[in-house]
Structures are given as C-alpha cells and as structure tokens.
Amino acid sequence: xxxxxxxxxxDDRGYSxxxxxxxCHEPWRVRSVAALSLACVLWAGSAIAAKxxxxxxxxxxxxxxxxxxxxxxxxxxxxxLLMLYLRVRHALVPVERSDRRRLVALGxxxxxxxxxxxxxxxxxxxxxxxxFLVAAEPILIALLARVLLRxxxxxxxxxxxxxxLAGVYVIVFRGIVPTFEGTVAANxxxxxxxxxxxxxxILGKDLVRRYDGLSxxxxxxxxxxxxxxxxxxxxxxxxxxxxxxxxEIAAVVYLTVLCSALAYGIWxxxxxxxxxxxxxxxxxxxxxxxxxxxxxxxxxxxxxxxxVGAAATLAGVSLIALPERKRRPASSAP
Numbered sequence: 001x002x003x004x005x006x007x008x009x010x011d012d013r014g015y016s017x018x019x020x021x022x023x024c025h026e027p028w029r030v031r032s033v034a035a036l037s038l039a040c041v042l043w044a045g046s047a048i049a050a051k052x053x054x055x056x057x058x059x060x061x062x063x064x065x066x067x068x069x070x071x072x073x074x075x076x077x078x079x080x081l082l083m084l085y086l087r088v089r090h091a092l093v094p095v096e097r098s099d100r101r102r103l104v105a106l107g108x109x110x111x112x113x114x115x116x117x118x119x120x121x122x123x124x125x126x127x128x129x130x131x132f133l134v135a136a137e138p139i140l141i142a143l144l145a146r147v148l149l150r151x152x153x154x155x156x157x158x159x160x161x162x163x164x165l166a167g168v169y170v171i172v173f174r175g176i177v178p179t180f181e182g183t184v185a186a187n188x189x190x191x192x193x194x195x196x197x198x199x200x201x202i203l204g205k206d207l208v209r210r211y212d213g214l215s216x217x218x219x220x221x222x223x224x225x226x227x228x229x230x231x232x233x234x235x236x237x238x239x240x241x242x243x244x245x246x247x248e249i250a251a252v253v254y255l256t257v258l259c260s261a262l263a264y265g266i267w268x269x270x271x272x273x274x275x276x277x278x279x280x281x282x283x284x285x286x287x288x289x290x291x292x293x294x295x296x297x298x299x300x301x302x303x304x305x306x307x308v309g310a311a312a313t314l315a316g317v318s319l320i321a322l323p324e325r326k327r328r329p330a331s332s333a334p
Contacts, residue, residue, distance in 0.1 A: 026273045026274065028274065028278070032270055032273070032274070035266050035270065036266060036267070036270055036279060036282050037282060037285065038263075038266065039262075039263040039264075039266040039267055039282075040263075040282045040283060040285035040286055041285060041289060042254075042258045042259050042262070042263045043259060043263055043286050044131070044285060044286040044287075044288075044289035044290045044293060045254070045259075045289075045290070045293050046254075046255060046259045047122070047127035047128075047130045047131045047134070047290060047294070048127045048290075048293050048294055048297050048298060049251040049252075049254045049255050049259070050070070050119060050122055050127070050130075050251070050255065051122065051126075051127045051294075051298060052247055052248065052250075052251040052297075052298075053065045053070050053248050053251040053252055053255070054066075054067060054070060054119060054122060054123045055123065056123060056124070064244075064248065065244055065248055065252065066232075066235040066236065066239070067115075067116065067118075067119030067120045067122070067123065067235075068116055068119075068120075068228055068231045068232045068234075068235040069232040069235050069236050070119055070252065070255075071111070071112070071115035071116060071118075071119055071224075071225075071228055071232075072225050072228040072229055072231075072232035073225075073232070073252055073256070074115075074252065074255045074256045074260060075111055075115070075221040075222070075224050075225040075228075075260070076221070076222065076225035076226075076229075077256040077257070077260075077261075078221050078255075078256050078257075078260030078261045078264075079218050079219070079220075079221030079222035079224075079225060080222065081256075081257065081260075081261040082214060082217065082218035082221065082260075082261055082264065082265070083218045083219075083222065085261075085265060086212075086214065086215060086218060091212065091214075091215070092215055092218070093211045093212045093215040095211065095219065099206075099207060099210070099211075102203065102204075102206070102207060103207060103216070103219055103220065103223065104223055105203060106200055106203050106204050106207065106216075106220050106223075107219065107220040107221070107222070107223025107224040107226075107227065108223065108224060108227045109196060109199070109200050109203065110196070110197055110200030110201075110203070110204065110220060110224065111220055111221060111223070111224020111225070111227075111228075112224040112225075112227035112228045113196050114193050114194075114196040114197045114200065115193070115224070115228075116228065116231070117189060117190075117192060117193040117196065118189075118190060118193035118194070118197075120189060121186045121187070121188075121189030121190040121192075121193065122186070122190060123186070124183060124185070124186035124189075125183050125186035125187050125190060126183075126294065126298075126300050127290070127293075127294040127298060127300060128290065128291045128294045128295075128300045128301075128302055128306065129171055129183075129187060129190075129306055130190055131286065131287055131290030131291060131294070132167075132171055132287055132290075132291075132306065132309065132310040132313055133168065133171060133172070133187065133190050133191055133194060134194065134286075135286065135287040135310075135313055135314060135317060136164055136167065136168045136171075136194070136313045136316070136317065137194050137197065137198060138164075138317050138320050139160070139161055139164035139165060139168070139313070139316055139317060139320055140194055140195055140198040141198045141201050141202075142157065142161055142320050143161060143165070143198075144195075144198050144199055144201075144202055145202065146161075148202055149202065149205075156319050157319060157320050159319055160315070160316040160317070160318065160319025160320040161316060161319075161320060162316070163312050163313075163315050163316035163319065164312065164313050164315075164316025164317055164319075164320065165316070166309075166312050166316075167308075167309040167310065167311070167312030167313030167314075167315075167316060168191060168309070168313060169309070170305055170306075170308055170309030170312065171187065171305075171306055171309035171310065171313065172184060172187040172188055172191055173187075174187075174303065174305050174306070175305045204216065204220075212268075213268055213271070214264065214265070214268040217264060217268075221260070267279075284314070287310065287314060291310075
C-alpha cells in the first residue's frame with residue numbers, strides 16, 4: 001500500500017519511492033472520497049487473497065499457486081495493464097538511459113526479491129499478522145532513511161519509530177520473550193521482505209522525483225516479473241499435477257486487476273488533485289479491515305500479543321507521519 005509521501009507498486013505494499021507533492025490541491029468531493037476508500041478496502045483484502053492463492057505451508061493441494069509464480073503473474077499482468085492505461089492516455093513517460101540501471105535495480109529488488117521472499121514467508125503465517133507487519137513499513141522506511149540518508153527525525157518521530165519497532169518485535173515473536181516456532185520464522189521472513197521493499201524506496205527516491213509515479217510503478221512491475229519468470233517456470237515445472245481452482249484464480253485476478261492496477265490508478269489520479277498528507281489518513285482502513293476480512297473469510301483470530309503489537313505499531317506509524325512543526329518567527333520584543 002502507498003504510504004505518506006511515498007509510492008508503492010505492490011500491495012498495498014509494493015516497493016516505495018518518495019513523491020513530490022503538488023502545490024495546487026482541490027477540495028475533497030464525495031466521489032473522490034468514495035474512490036479512495038474503495039482502493040484502501042481493496043488493499044485491505046490483499047493478504048487474504050494471497051493466502052487463498054498460496055495456501056498454508058502444509059497444504060500440498062495441486063490447486064495452490066507457488067509464491068514465485070504468484071508474484072510473477074500478478075505483477076506481469078498489473079504492469080502491462082498500467083502500461084496500456086498510460087499508453088491510451090499518452091501519459092507513459094520514457095525513461096532516460098542514465099536512469100535505466102536504477103529502474104532495473106528497483107524492479108529486480110523492489111518487486112522480484114521482495115515478493116519472492118514475502119509470499120514464501122506468507123505461506124507459513126496468518127493474513128492478520130501479515131497485514132499488521134505491512135502497516136509497519138513506514139517505520140522501516142524512516143529507519144533506513146535515517147541510517148542511509150542521514151535524514152533527521154523529530155523527537156516525536158523518534159518515539160514513534162521506537163514504538164513501531166517494539167510493535168513489530170511483539171508481532172514477529174508473538175510476545176516479549178521470543179519463541180522460535182514455525183510462525184515466528186515466517187514472520188521474520190515477511191519482515192525481511194518489507195526491509196527489502198523499504199530499501200527499494202530509498203533507491204527509487206530520485207526516480208519518482210523526475211518521472212510520473214504510476215509510470216515508474218508500471219515499469220518496475222514489468223521488470224520485476226521478467227526477473228521472476230525463470231524461477232516461476234522452474235517452480236511450476238516442479239508441480240506434477242498443478243490445477244488451480246476457481247478460488248485461486250479469483251484470488252490472482254483480485255490481486256492483479258483490483259489491488260495492483262485499479263487501486264493504484266485511483267491513488268495516482270487523486271494524487272494529482274490532493275495532497276499526500278490528506279490522503280494518508282485513508283490508509284488506516286487497511287489494518288482495521290484486514291483482520292476483519294481474515295476473521296470472516298479465513299476464520300483467523302488475533303492473539304493478545306498480536307493486538308498489543310498492532311496497537312504499538314499503529315501508534316508508531318501515526319507519530320512518524322506527523323508533520324514537523326514550523327518554527328515560529330521570533331517576536332520582536334519592545
């Protein structure tokens with residue numbers, strides 16, 4: 001999912017890059033609110049759809065789709081759909097030769113590496129815990145920006161980073177005292193994938209300052225799927241009797257068409273008319289509805305520690321997203 005002042009080409013989560021805000025913003029209208037709410041509701045269901053397609057780690061049903069193939073099909077389809085949309089609107093921005101290596105690195109790292117690891121780990125954990133870990137990505141981005149770019153954080157943002165990282169720890173290890181069961185290892189793998197994606201946001205910072213964000217996202221999706229293609233073919237060849245059912249096919253279509261193509265089209269079309277800061281509040285729909293969808297559709301329940309970690313994570317993200325207070329000019333005393 002896109003975060004404040006960033007763009008993501010994955011879920012909801014996809015890789016991220018910083019976006020410059022436009023100085024001219026329109027007032028919110030009912031149709032715009034409804035469209036952005038729809039996009040966030042669709043993103044809230046992305047983890048559930050991925051679990052339907054992937055199954056559990058113990059599920060060897062021939063209907064289930066491997067993580068490499070799922071990532072490849074999803075982003076190949078979404079990238080081509082976005083390119084077609086941009087082409088029809090004459091909005092597909094060509095990339096200069098000097099920037100192509102960085103764009104390739106962005107697609108290979110932010111899509112291929114991220115989602116090969118992300119979907120691999122997601123098979124062995126719950127959609128609920130995955131949703132809350134994805135919600136913590138702005139904290140990881142802020143941490144990497146502080147380490148790699150020496151970006152400064154206010155005291156409140158530093159407190160938010162500490163609270164958010166503590167929340168991630170509690171979710172990953174399912175408590176204060178770490179346990180090393182299979183789900184903990186899977187949560188660790190999912191978090192590692194989010195670190196990859198957060199690092200991709202640092203790589204893409206300059207690109208999305210010079211090019212349209214949706215064009216960069218479309219290019220990145222296609223490049224990432226090309227990188228995944230040989231591994232996806234190998235993975236599919238290892239399944240002797242692979243027969244995806246209608247639920248799995250519907251899940252792939254949902255991820256490709258609705259979560260990646262439609263939702264990001266809505267996000268970027270509204271981004272031209274509204275500030276990122278005013279749009280960011282809608283993103284809290286995802287960690288609220290995601291666990292509800294997981295309970296209704298998959299029968300998942302939240303543990304006490306998952307709830308505690310989620311609360312700390314969302315509080316941390318809220319503090320990270322706070323704009324810095326402008327310094328007041330010193331008053332001239334008589």
